Amino acid sequence: MKVSVRVNGHDMTADVEDRMLLVHFLRDVAGLTATNVGCDTTSCGACTVLLDGESVKSCTVLAAQADGRAVTTVEGLAGNGEMHPVQRAFHEQHGLQCGFCTPGMVMAIVSLLRENPHPTEEQVRAGLEGNLCRCTGYHNIVRAALAAAEVAS
Amino acid sequence: MIPASFAYHRAASADEALSLAAEHGEDAKFLAGGHSLLPLMKLRFAAPEVIIDIGRLSELSFITDEGSAIRIGALTRHHDVEHSELLAREIPLLAHAAGQVGDPQIRHRGTIGGSVAHGDPASDLPAVLLALDATFVARGRAGTREIPAGEFFRSLFETALEPGELLTEIVVPKPANGAAWSFQKFTKRAIDWAIVGVAVQDDRIGLINMGSVPLRAGRAEAALAAGEPVADAAAVAAEGTSPGSDIHASRAYREHLARVLVGRALEEARSRS
Numbered sequence A: 001m002k003v004s005v006r007v008n009g010h011d012m013t014a015d016v017e018d019r020m021l022l023v024h025f026l027r028d029v030a031g032l033t034a035t036n037v038g039c040d041t042t043s044c045g046a047c048t049v050l051l052d053g054e055s056v057k058s059c060t061v062l063a064a065q066a067d068g069r070a071v072t073t074v075e076g077l078a079g080n081g082e083m084h085p086v087q088r089a090f091h092e093q094h095g096l097q098c099g100f101c102t103p104g105m106v107m108a109i110v111s112l113l114r115e116n117p118h119p120t121e122e123q124v125r126a127g128l129e130g131n132l133c134r135c136t137g138y139h140n141i142v143r144a145a146l147a148a149a150e151v152a153s
Numbered sequence B: 001m002i003p004a005s006f007a008y009h010r011a012a013s014a015d016e017a018l019s020l021a022a023e024h025g026e027d028a029k030f031l032a033g034g035h036s037l038l039p040l041m042k043l044r045f046a047a048p049e050v051i052i053d054i055g056r057l058s059e060l061s062f063i064t065d066e067g068s069a070i071r072i073g074a075l076t077r078h079h080d081v082e083h084s085e086l087l088a089r090e091i092p093l094l095a096h097a098a099g100q101v102g103d104p105q106i107r108h109r110g111t112i113g114g115s116v117a118h119g120d121p122a123s124d125l126p127a128v129l130l131a132l133d134a135t136f137v138a139r140g141r142a143g144t145r146e147i148p149a150g151e152f153f154r155s156l157f158e159t160a161l162e163p164g165e166l167l168t169e170i171v172v173p174k175p176a177n178g179a180a181w182s183f184q185k186f187t188k189r190a191i192d193w194a195i196v197g198v199a200v201q202d203d204r205i206g207l208i209n210m211g212s213v214p215l216r217a218g219r220a221e222a223a224l225a226a227g228e229p230v231a232d233a234a235a236v237a238a239e240g241t242s243p244g245s246d247i248h249a250s251r252a253y254r255e256h257l258a259r260v261l262v263g264r265a266l267e268e269a270r271s272r273s
């Protein structure tokens, strides 16, 4: 079927299988490979992207379900060569080690801060329930989220 | 993991969804948020030949105040139930429980109607809606009918919905004492389903994962109605249930959890009211 998705501000139309998952549309059709597949079972959050501004796990969304809608991946965050505040906060707070979970973590935090610009630490931890990290022990990721909220305010 | 091939149709209205379902019969499945169905399809536990996407039926996404009851469209997402000011004020149990389903990403996609129609005894909202004495509204080609929550869940993943019938809305009567609620969800890890969960509204008790269907703790409710103290009601909370044993918990442990959690839930509901 023909699917048109606005990906990071650019319209992208492709003829794909009805069963194609959004994450494969992004990686294989749009060539945006920052979005990772980790668990493939809706658990780890590595595949998190924004669908019309809200975080979703793109391994559990059909490309067809995103037809006519806007998707943002981590590649779409930086503007004019400037890192997005959440990206900068990850850099400054050492919010990553291997980096595998990072694109999903960043997108989950962007969505979280849109809904709740001034979260408490507890709200950040609850808001990241759906994102797993095997390396950092989470503390610096939570710090990065709080630092990004601070910068934005 | 990629689902088996299927033909995708997007319904633009409830009527179109019903006629697509009639046309494709047994081969077709409705897709709402897809957060129960797509994982099953990826694992090839389900392989419908036709998918009817009802995810954009905005006519079925609403939360409205009808005086003595609140009507919730079947396509209303967990996220919208969680953040509804109307529900927070009138039926805080439901708003709170919706916020305990999965994680934020899952709540941005999954719908209350999908949770109900899926008929999974481990799901949170069916037991909550039992404790709230909700009624489900279904629409088929022959017309619309109302099904009380207590008659809806038939067996594991089996509900009173006929093939091709669409769950359109959920009617939740405003509780006598909205503040008298509690939701106890016992999990091993974040975002997990409940090993056992308990929803209490007034003196009605819904049980999660205590059998092949979500159910009410009838014995405990009867004990309360007979004026027995909370501890005595909690002690009989697992009677009449038949929870399974699995890698998460044995049957005996689930029965123990039901007694403990019903006790906690009744105490909390009473302390709030």
Ligand SMILES: Cc1cc2nc3c(=O)[nH]c(=O)nc-3n(C[C@H](O)[C@H](O)[C@H](O)COP(=O)(O)OP(=O)(O)OC[C@H]3O[C@@H](n4cnc5c(N)ncnc54)[C@H](O)[C@@H]3O)c2cc1C
Pocket (backbone or CB within 6 Å): A041, A042, A043, B029, B030, B031, B032, B033, B034, B035, B036, B037, B038, B039, B074, B075, B100, B101, B102, B103, B106, B109, B110, B111, B112, B113, B114, B115, B117, B118, B122, B123, B124, B125, B161, B165, B166, B167, B168, B191, B192, B193, B194
């Ligand atoms: C990792 C993970 C964790 C989760 N954790 C929890 C949890 O802690 N607690 C919990 O309760 N749930 C949990 N869920 C399930 C989640 O709540 C689902 O969103 C929900 O169970 C199904 O809603 P849906 O809209 O996604 O339905 P779908 O997956 O689209 O549909 C489910 C079934 O219902 C049918 N259906 C859907 N809508 C209708 C309708 N209106 N009329 C008729 N039939 C319909 C479909 O045909 C399908 O058979 C979890 C899911 C995942 C992936």
Ligand code: FES
Pocket (backbone or CB within 6 Å): A036, A037, A038, A039, A040, A041, A042, A043, A044, A045, A046, A047, A048, A057, A058, A059, A060
């Ligand atoms: S890959 Fe999608 S949640 Fe893990």
Ligand code: FES
Pocket (backbone or CB within 6 Å): A095, A096, A097, A098, A099, A100, A101, A102, A132, A133, A134, A135, A136
């Ligand atoms: S930094 Fe390695 S998984 Fe998170």
